[in-house]
Amino acid sequence: AQRVTQPEKLLSVFKGAPVELKCNYSYSGSPELFWYVQYSRQRLQLLLRHISRESIKGFTADLNKGETSFHLKKPFAQEEDSAMYYCALSGRYSGGGADGLTFGKGTHLIIQP
Amino acid sequence: DTGVSQDPRHKITKRGQNVTFRCDPISEHNRLYWYRQTLGQGPEFLTYFQNEAQLEKSRLLSDRFSAERPKGSFSTLEIQRTEQGDSAMYLCASSSRDRVTGELFFGEGSRLTVL
Numbered sequence: 001a002q003r004v005t006q007p008e009k010l011l012s013v014f015k016g017a018p019v020e021l022k023c024n025y026s027y028s029g030s031p032e033l034f035w036y037v038q039y040s041r042q043r044l045q046l047l048l049r050h051i052s053r054e055s056i057k058g059f060t061a062d063l064n065k066g067e068t069s070f071h072l073k074k075p076f077a078q079e080e081d082s083a084m085y086y087c088a089l090s091g092r093y094s095g096g097g098a099d100g101l102t103f104g105k106g107t108h109l110i111i112q113p
Numbered sequence: 114d115t116g117v118s119q120d121p122r123h124k125i126t127k128r129g130q131n132v133t134f135r136c137d138p139i140s141e142h143n144r145l146y147w148y149r150q151t152l153g154q155g156p157e158f159l160t161y162f163q164n165e166a167q168l169e170k171s172r173l174l175s176d177r178f179s180a181e182r183p184k185g186s187f188s189t190l191e192i193q194r195t196e197q198g199d200s201a202m203y204l205c206a207s208s209s210r211d212r213v214t215g216e217l218f219f220g221e222g223s224r225l226t227v228l
Binding site: 004009043044045046049086088100101102103104105106 | 116117146153154155156157158161169204216217218219220221222
């Protein structure tokens with residue numbers, strides 16, 4: 001069965017420090033991986049997709065099929081990065097329809113001044 | 114605001130009562146999803162529509178739950194004979210087959226509290 005694991009419920013770092021939010025997945029096939037973010041009092045929104053291989057708000061994520069990981073990284077954290085971050089997987093057997101997603105439990109990132 | 118809208122935002126009900134939530138997706142989106150999120154968990158898939166057809170349902174969706182999307186526009190999610198375990202945030206999302214895969218647009222959610 002497909003599964004997304006985010007081992008850290010809470011991650012607190014100081015402003016300017018590097019950030020790495022961990023995500024591991026299990027899926028028999030070629031999944032698509034995503035990071036979604038939810039800022040305080042805002043709706044859940046897409047941050048980035050592994051296919052795009054782009055940097056959004058300074059964040060990058062590389063899909064490592066050997067380690068089945070898709071960790072989210074940013075070299076220098078900013079206070080506005082404080083939010084809930086969810087790793088998500090989309091695949092043929094992930095359920096949830098054509099674009100259906102299986103989410104991890106989320107990591108609450110707090111950036112301290 | 115042309116985003117996904119959900120109504121009501123909050124609902125408090127007594128156990129055994131029926132509740133209904135409404136979702137208005139982004140107008141050009143033909144795909145609509147319902148998710149449930151409980152405290153400390155990520156969103157969990159409930160059901161999916163393409164236009165008016167309900168194409169997939171999760172095993173989480175017991176027979177007390179029913180969803181409709183008449184005419185392929187707005188959708189309703191009804192929970193009959195609510196139980197305390199139904200207390201959660203119910204999220205609606207929409208997407209378009211013409212957009213990038215996996216980019217779901219979420220509403221702000223409807224929070225249900227069953228007393």
